[in-house]
Amino acid sequence: MTVVLEVQRLNVSFVATSGSVRAVRGVSFSVARSETLAIVGESGSGKSVTALSLMRLHDAERTKISGSVKFKGAELLEVSEAEMRSVRGNEIGMIFQEPMSSLNPLMQIGNQVAEAILLHQSVSRSEAKQRALRLLIQVGIADPERRMREYPHQLSGGMRQRVMIAMALACDPEILIADEPTTALDVTVQAQILDLMRELKARTGASIVIITHDLGVVAELADRVVIMYAGVKMEEGTTAEIFSRPAHPYTVGLLGAIPSLDRNRSEGPLTEIPGQVPSPSHARVGCSFAARCSLSSSICFETEPELEDVSPSHTAACHHKIRTPVA
């Protein structure tokens, strides 16, 4: 498998008046061609910060990023701003959670999609418009000629997200980064968008990095999963490994905490993870999850666990890894 994107020891901290906040701490992962990687975590886990760092979308003055983000051999954290602009939206596309705040409210849909094409490719305006129309048809927008002339507020949430996907795909990117793409949508619309993403991936062969807190979406879409907690990568493995043989107590808790349609209240309460997600401004020694973990011992509060192999494709950072025999 060819690796398209390789992230190593990524650290992101924000400079605040009250000191710096370490939002991402030493996270490494890679994305292979045509692969879907899911980065999963609760609020404050650093998953969105990681995604924005890949594209260098943070305010440079207030953010310190270290580590390495290699995309097709180039070091994205070191290239010039001009080179970065030729990557953004061109070779790496991005979709965000709330499409209304990512679309320009004063610009017609057709022009917005065409702009993405004009920025990166030397084509005429009318040619770009033609392509924009084809993209809107591709992402399943009904009556695309009329929608081209409309403004974002005239579209429903699901349609706006389709427009965002059309823009992200405008230049046939190698990687599509999707930050909570379906969180703001209703379930029936979410089902439409997930189907669309699957279909587009099969057709274009692009890699997808999906950032989400919804393990149901992960199970449906991802090949591999990275579990993050408090800015640290806790576990990584194939989707099957994470769901059937989770090794980290946090992953186990997370899976137990989601209710499912085929389980009712007579089967007992949901697994609780006691306590709250820690604030990233707290300084910590040892494992970030130790205080909420049912398996923690004294070592967990003293030394931060290193990522260790559970299987060749499965790693976990825990002193008390749970080993489930392969069935």
Place this chain on the structure above:
Amino acid sequence: MSQPALLEVISLKKHFPRPRIGFGPREVVRAVDDVSFAVARGETLSIVGESGCGKSTLGRTVLGLTPPSAGAVWFDGWRVDGLAKPQLRKIRRHFQIIFQDPMASLSPRMRVRDILAEPLVNFGVVKGRKAVDERIGELLDMVGLARDAAVRFAHEFSGGQRQRICIARALAPEPSLIVCDEAVSALDVSVKAQIVNLLVSLQDSLGLSLLFISHDLAIVGHLTHRIAVMYLGVMVEIGDRDLILDRPLHPYTRALISSVPKTRGEASRRIVLAGDVPSPINPPSGCRFHTRCPKAFDRCKVEEPKLRSVGTQRRMVACHLDISEQGMS
């Protein structure tokens, strides 16, 4: 139901007139349009549906937070819709509400003690400062917060803890019904499970009835006894949890349930609906779902289907299709 229901809602309507534009007829948003249901003592009825289906408006109208346009609401033998303010105030202590965003529903200037004392004093539940403090301590115990939380402000707590404060406040006047309007939707997965478990155990120990309004079918499936599915202001299916989730009959319920991403087991065949929910200003004629329904036929466009029992009295469906308990092909 053998015993009389605690809450009975009959043909409830809530229409919001829109400002007149030009000379055309005045438009009306039919947020809730002829909805009837009942909730028994100690029971959880969940209202599910997508955004804009009227589920929150229904909850607010039932509680009298907004007056209904038509219909009746009976609570414990009393007709509570259209009551004058003083009477409504008296009966209100028996039904409480928990909202989605605890930060928006807790005063940032009040200490938890004052937040919890307000309903106690307001409804005269307990008298005297000592008794109030004693009761506040009990309430904090019930929702799993430390007693010293009483001296702190809402902003000092995390999202899950704030929702616990809201639950304690709702419990303070010893209600028999609590409306939970997306009460766990804003919480993180690990904290959501804590609050869901808390609600279930409180209901079991206090014999509360819950009207649980949510878009999250997995959560609903975990805690509810019965489910009502709403679409564009009308109820399309209502019945026991197992009947609705395991053998949904209405095409909308079937699509809704199949849309929930699954983490366990085989992914079932998903029914993907085309298009979006139409506007409730001019809802489609006949069955409101016919524009998106994969099984719609001519009659659906002209005649609005009424809720009817199918197979058992424990389930009602509003659909013209010839559906039976065995399900449709």
